[in-house]
Amino acid sequence: xxxxxxLGAGTAGxxxxxxxxxxxxxxxxxxxxxxQYKTHYYQPGFLFLPFDIYTTKQVKKNGKKFIPKEVxxxxxxxxxxxxxxxxxxxxxxxxxxxxxxxxxxGTKIAPEEIEGMNGQMWQKNIFDFYTYEGAKALRNxxxxxxxxxxxxxxxxxxxxxxxxxxxxxxxxxxxxxNKKMRDKVDITFVTPLDGAFTKPKATKALHxxxxxxxxxxxxxxxxxRVDYENNKIIDYADTEVSxxxxxxxxxxxxxxxxERSGLGDExxxxxxxxxxxxxxxxxxxxxxxxCTNLPASKxxxxxxxxxxxxxxxxxxxxxxxxxxxxxxxxSNCFIETGNGKALLIDFNYTHEPVExxxxxxxxxxxxxxxxxxxxxFGKMAFRWxxxxxxxxxxxxxxxxATMNEKGKNFN
Numbered sequence: 061x062x063x064x065x066x067l068g069a070g071t072a073g074x075x076x077x078x079x080x081x082x083x084x085x086x087x088x089x090x091x092x093x094x095x096q097y098k099t100h101y102y103q104p105g106f107l108f109l110p111f112d113i114y115t116t117k118q119v120k121k122n123g124k125k126f127i128p129k130e131v132x133x134x135x136x137x138x139x140x141x142x143x144x145x146x147x148x149x150x151x152x153x154x155x156x157x158x159x160x161x162x163x164x165x166g167t168k169i170a171p172e173e174i175e176g177m178n179g180q181m182w183q184k185n186i187f188d189f190y191t192y193e194g195a196k197a198l199r200n201x202x203x204x205x206x207x208x209x210x211x212x213x214x215x216x217x218x219x220x221x222x223x224x225x226x227x228x229x230x231x232x233x234x235x236x237x238n239k240k241m242r243d244k245v246d247i248t249f250v251t252p253l254d255g256a257f258t259k260p261k262a263t264k265a266l267h268x269x270x271x272x273x274x275x276x277x278x279x280x281x282x283x284x285r286v287d288y289e290n291n292k293i294i295d296y297a298d299t300e301v302s303x304x305x306x307x308x309x310x311x312x313x314x315x316x317x318x319e320r321s322g323l324g325d326e327x328x329x330x331x332x333x334x335x336x337x338x339x340x341x342x343x344x345x346x347x348x349x350x351c352t353n354l355p356a357s358k359x360x361x362x363x364x365x366x367x368x369x370x371x372x373x374x375x376x377x378x379x380x381x382x383x384x385x386x387x388x389x390x391s392n393c394f395i396e397t398g399n400g401k402a403l404l405i406d407f408n409y410t411h412e413p414v415e416x417x418x419x420x421x422x423x424x425x426x427x428x429x430x431x432x433x434x435x436x437f438g439k440m441a442f443r444w445x446x447x448x449x450x451x452x453x454x455x456x457x458x459x460x461a462t463m464n465e466k467g468k469n470f471n
Contacts, residue, residue, distance in 0.1 A: 062089050064374075065148055065158040067138055067317070069095035071103070071451055072349030072363040073164035074126050078453030079371040081128040084378075092156060093127060094148070096137040100126060101192055102446055104360065107224055107396070109195040110202055111235045118443065120192065126451050138165075141321040143342045160344050160374065163323075163330055165315040167220055167350040167358060169194075173311040174215055176286035186288060186306045189228060190220060198307065202235070207244030208304030213293060214251045215283050219312045220350060220358045223405075225249070226256060226266055227396045228307060233273045234398030248276040250293070250301055255279060269397055269431070312358070314351050329353040334409070335385035337370045344377075346370060355409060356389040364450055365390045368461040388462050392418070394439035402435035404428050408462075419459050 064080065066073045077093050084091065100123035108114040127133045137151040141161070148156040169190050171178035177186065187201065188194035212229045219225075229249045236242040249256070249270060255263035256270060256277065270277050284296045292300045293308075311327075318324030323341070325331060331340040332352040339345045348370050349363040356362050366387055373383045389409030394402045404426050405413040418426045426438050449456055 062159040063157055064089055064091050064160045064162070065156055066091070066093040066162045066164060067095075067141070067148065068164035068166055068315075068349075068351070069093050069097075069100065069123050069127065069133070070164065070166045070349070071360050072166070072351075072367065073162070074100070074123070074451045075363065075367040075453050076162055076164060076348060076370065077127055077131045078451070079367055080374065081130050082453070083371060083375060086130065090132065091130070092132040092134060094134045094136060094138055094150065094156070095123065096135065096151075097123065098135060099123060100451075102443060103190075104221070104446070105443060106189050106192065106195040107227055107231070109192075110189055110198040110228075111231050112199060112203075113231075114443075116192075116196060121447070138317050139320070141317065141323060141345075143321070143323065143345060146344070158344075160346070160377070161342075162370075162374075163318075163339070163345060163347040163351055164349050165317055165351045167312045167314055167329070169310040170313045171308075171310040173313070174283055174286060176288050177215075177308065177310060179286070179288050181288040185291070185304065186286065186308065188308060188310060190224075190309060190312075201305070205305060207236075207241055209246045209248070209302055210305050210307065211248045211250055211293065211301055211303035213249075213281075213283070213301075213306060213308040214253075215309060215311050216252055218358055219309050221393065222357055222359075223266075223393060223395045225251075225309050226270075229275050230269065230273065230398040231396055232307075233275060237399075246276070247274075248278060248301060248303075250278040250281045252282050253279060266395070266403075273398070318351070325353055327353075333385075334389065335387050336373055336383040337366060337387060338373070338377075338383060346374065354389065357391040357393070359391060359393055360446065360450065361393055362389075362391045364456075365461040367453070368455075386462060390460075390462050394435055394442065396436065396439055397431050400433055400436050401431050402439045403431050404435045404438065419457075 099120050102119045105114045105119035140149040183197045187198040214225050236245045256266035281295045292302050294300050314324050314328030318328045323330050330347045332347045334354045339347050348366045350358040369387045392406040394404050396402045407413045415429050
């Protein structure tokens with residue numbers, strides 16, 4: 061028997077387990093998935109938790125529920141990957157041998173990377189919403205906050221779901237309007253980028269919305285430290301932004317496992333071929349999702365598209381065939397803009413977000429780069445799709461893993 065081991069039972073790892081259990085002969089392959097955490101979180105829901113749009117029960121479930129019974133599921137911490145021996149060591153010194161390894165260990169926030177960020181005021185007037193604990197604490201803060209200077213801040217790129225901080229600013233505008241206290245809240249969006257998003261076409265659309273909602277924008281802000289005693293963030297050019305409530309996206313980093321194993325880059329992301337998803341140093345190690353160093357968005361939709369291509373490449377690798385260099389960085393995401401509306405963008409490594417309709421050309425029902433209520437309903441429906449289709453490896457009709465040349469699928 062041969063062994064395929066998946067590290068991480070988050071979105072990407074769970075999808076791969078569901079894909080591969082249907083494809084690999086059971087008499088020839090054992091599939092094992094390892095994760096130290098019992099709970100599987102619907103991470104896009106963390107955005108809505110602070111505003112009481114979602115409840116805590118709606119964003120978490122028992123992860124084992126989504127792992128196929130034919131897959132060996134181990135709930136333990138992973139200590140090391142020893143690539144030259146094709147082994148993985150667990151916290152209890154158990155050793156797993158593998159013929160193929162799939163790394164799906166995700167990314168995490170690292171507030172300790174910024175001086176003063178996770179000091180005495182962490183989760184008092186400095187919050188994240190990229191973790192369940194942070195989003196829940198921020199919800200409790202917002203319920204009683206009386207207003208002041210709200211700063212929504214990105215420390216550095218890359219981050220999970222690059223549009224989420226903008227969505228937070230838009231939803232905050234809507235939230236405080238509904239509480240009839242928007243006039244008591246000054247909202248500022250602070251980014252290290254030179255615009256609201258990584259793609260110029262989307263940046264133009266999103267900048268308009270910031271102006272429309274009276275959200276100030278501070279660009280090219282490369283944070284050096286948080287002065288939590290005087291409620292200021294300060295960048296390397298000594299630019300200061302004052303806050304009463306700081307909602308920050310700390311530095312995102314890959315799992316410490318990759319550093320311990322000597323497989324990560326300076327941010328603990330694993331160097332990966334951007335088209336085949338095979339890691340660059342070890343031909344029998346593949347990587348998927350947020351743990352890679354790919355120049356694609358770290359988002360669930362990207363992992364979904366990657367999973368379909370990686371599944372085929374795993375089968376080709378087993379058969380000794382050349383891998384298909386097909387992943388093009390395809391990403392699509394809803395951008396919640398508040399007041400029951402959202403945008404939808406679709407892009408890849410080389411193409412700007414396109415206009416048109418999605419998922420069916422000329423039909424829709426969703427419109428790209430257009431703010432409307434239908435896109436909001438699509439965003440809300442995605443939670444059901446996530447739990448019932450996406451992580452179970454079920455094909456989503458009309459949604460292609462790759463983006464057609466020049467975005468022609470969507471015009």
